[in-house]
Amino acid sequence: MTREAYDPQTLEKKWRDFWHGRGLFKARIHEAGKKFYYLNMFPYPSGKLHAGHGRNYILGDAIVRFLLMRGWNVLNPMGWDAFGLPAENAAIEQGIHPRDWTWTNIREFKRQFRAWGVEYDWDREIATCKPDYYKWTQWLFLKLYEKGLAYRAKGKVNWCPHCEVVLANEQVIAGRCWRCHSLVEKRELEQWYFRITAYAERLLRDLEKLDWPEHVKKMQENWIGRSEGAEILFPTEKGPEIKVFTTRPDTLWGATFLVLAPEHPLVPELTAPEKAEEVKAYCAAAERMTEVERTSTEKEKSGVFLGTYAINPATSERIPIWVADYVLMGYGTGAIMGVPAHDERDFQFALTHRLSVIPVIQRPEGLAKSFVLEGTYRPGLEEALAQASFSFEKRDGSLYVTLREERRSEYIDLVQRFIAPGSWTEVIGSRWVFVFPEGIMNVGSIAEERAVLDLCRKREAKLANKGTVAEILWGVEFYRDLLFHAEYGEMINSGPLSGTPGTEAIRKTVEWLTEKGLGKGTVTYKLRDWLISRQRYWGAPIPMIHCPKCGVVPVPEKDLPVLLPEVNRIGKLGLADIPEFIPTQCPRCGGPARRDTDTMDTFVDSSWYFLRFVSPKDTERPFDPELVNKWLPVDLYVGGVEHAILHLLYARFITKFLHDLGLLSFDEPFKKLFTQGMVTYPAYWCPTHLWIPPKEVSEGDRCPKCGAGLVVSVAAMSKSKKNVVSPDDLIARYGADTERLYTLFMGPPEREIEWSEEGVRGSWRFLNRFWTMALAILERVGEVREEPDPREFGPQEQTLWAKLHTTVKKVTEEFEGRLALNTAVAAIMEFTNELSAYAEDPEPDPKLLRRALRDLVLILSPFTPFICEELWHRLGQGKAVLETPWPIYDPTALEEAEVEIPVQINGKVRVRLRLPRAKAADPKILQDMVLSSGEVQSRLQGLQVERIIAVPEKLVSIVAR
């Protein structure tokens, strides 16, 4: 007998429009009660979807189908992040309008979604490039402007020379453009910014209340980069004060120089006339460097002395002012105090440029060293050291002493007696103490450091070229690891604060500074304001007008949207290339004025789109406040990790802003976030013909065009590397269900995984087996419609029944919990295998068969909806799968009558016993049954049982000797 073969093409065609037509995916937006807002990050419609994209959309569709069957009122919308550079580049290259390019892609995406069986509430479709959407993006800009959170400023900005556009900080990845990977340059431009830094503290603090992957929260935390510290004012001899930021105010007494960033506004004023030229040249050079060159930690710390001095307010000593490019204008105050003894960078700088090093913080490990050079000590020292049990080594006549700091005075007293006249030694630990026969000198201030240097140079001609004590000490290899440290510890050489323990040092110093009016405690963030101007056409125009009389004037709300001008050709300058766009009337004085020609960063478009879905057609407001507060925050948001900082930070900021305006009752947009991993695939690179699609690669990884050996790498599927797998091909060969099943089965959804053709075939085989089994069961079941009765079950039925309920439980819990749907699929496969074996029994219970197949079809349906819908109807069900409630598992049915109890003897499993569950549930009975078992008895032959641990229904562990 041959059964009907599984034919996905016919079957999927049949059901593809069924769900859509029934309106099963439409949210009942005004209905109160059990609501769930599920959202996939909306895509940028470029080209076509590939199998890698399926990771996002198929996962989402499965979740939504599950939720619908669980009876949730689900809002599951889709839209298009439709503004952006690729559309514009394609337009410039191909001479078509970016809008046409975009809408062609959108049509393709929709076709592919439907082919996958991925459905949305399409009544709510939005596209950020449509005037009815970007009108409200412009409205958002005006609101931010009104509240002083949108501002125009001149400054150094990131400029991508390839895209010819400015970039926000978040869009510069390791010094390169996030889109095209070109090296980013700095340009001085006047641009629009959003004051996201005003929300830094809340963006940081509120991470705590989010159910997001820990690593995403950590990334945002690091990006915001909160540092507590102090601002300290340093007077200068020339007049103006310099404000520095430091996280280590407790090291103030060790500040021996100041460094300004090359862009610091006080640089020209504080430069001595004779230094002006050198300083100017240095700053100009720094400006020309790329971010990568400048921030390379490899290169030596360069800098130039301004020729003038500041006063360390704690020590009242004169300290030189330098300019150096390792200080960044964008962080803190753009000026630092150099504390070389306790900061690695300052130490390097001080060593290179011969600046004094003064230790002011105790070393935590309390180690000190002393080097006594050959010929500088009198005989008897070695014996005396040994006598006092100091540990030392003698090499080439010199002594290398290592001691605990507690014994420093003792050691100094001892060694001083043996130092030859005209020589010295020193003890280097937390303090630097120089021991001369005539006396002891501590390097605790610049003055002392100078005095010590002077004495040493006089005594030792070879040191004449040394500029600082640190330089002398650096020359002694033995000391190098003790010359700076960045640990916390007790303050030393710090005037009135000396002796303050490390745990209080910062707080005490800040108090002291505040009291003296020298500074105050502050908090600084790495986060910078969000630069949103883009010099391009295909974006939302910034709704501002420049009037020669009134200055910058906002477009009145009633005049929104500021429409993109209709043009045939787009230039590289964007709106600035379109003369007819520019002239307008000043809304304030009515005189002639010019429109702002920048458009907004596309991340502004996507920073609020999730709000629009509740009322996508509203012409009066960006969103219906009542609906938005009913449906949001988004219950589950799914998308790629690549947005961990960019989009997710911006969306949080805008949500908080709208909350503060009183428009939203919530202040976080996405309650739960799930980031799915990327799909990788081999990519082949030929030096001459660049990226070669894997399908075309010849035998032995050779280029099909020139035969050259190809460079193979496994990389995320992408159009640019040509290593994509097309869903269209997959669906033509195996059907959408096979692709869906494999996509969800291939591994944990959050992990990055390599696509495998063999894996796809495995899913194909499973669906074929499932199909054949289902048809066989349907034949067996015939017209039977009754529910099975567990009281009639034999042992086999009992086992299958328990397995069915266990499987339903497992699948349900995965959907509701950690979303490891790969394990849910595995459980379904296991159950299918068992059901299939049972169905081949000579006399299976048709009622049980029917019920098992029924539930199996339902729990498999979110994964492979087409085949399940087909079988569902063949089971004689009238409604759609999605109109049927999800199976409920019966906790009492989960348990089988018998359990297998492994018996461990001395930690190794030696025997397995099948016992009735009721007996195994009682530790005492369990123990007795195990001990009386013949197999266990023989194993214990000749052994003395010392201890027995019986874990009910789990295992028994016997310790015997």
Next chain:
RNA sequence: GCCGAGGUGGCGGAAUCGGCAGACGCGCGGGACUCAAAAUCCCGUGCCCCGGAAGGGGCGUGUGGGUUCGACUCCCACCCUCGGCACCA
């Protein structure tokens, strides 16, 4: 350098609470069907050793140590891989 995630068969991975390591799938080996191949189905499959076989034994979750009757799981130290940040004072 700092922060985070991870390391389990030939491969993807499972073991959610300290209780049978390797579920499920791929691959591979053997067999059936076939003139043959593909497809499909059945059996086997962590590694090593003893045995003709039935069977038996040892080792085994990155490395070394610890806690425990019992550790992939907990603790300490270290190694490696991946991701993020990085001259942020």
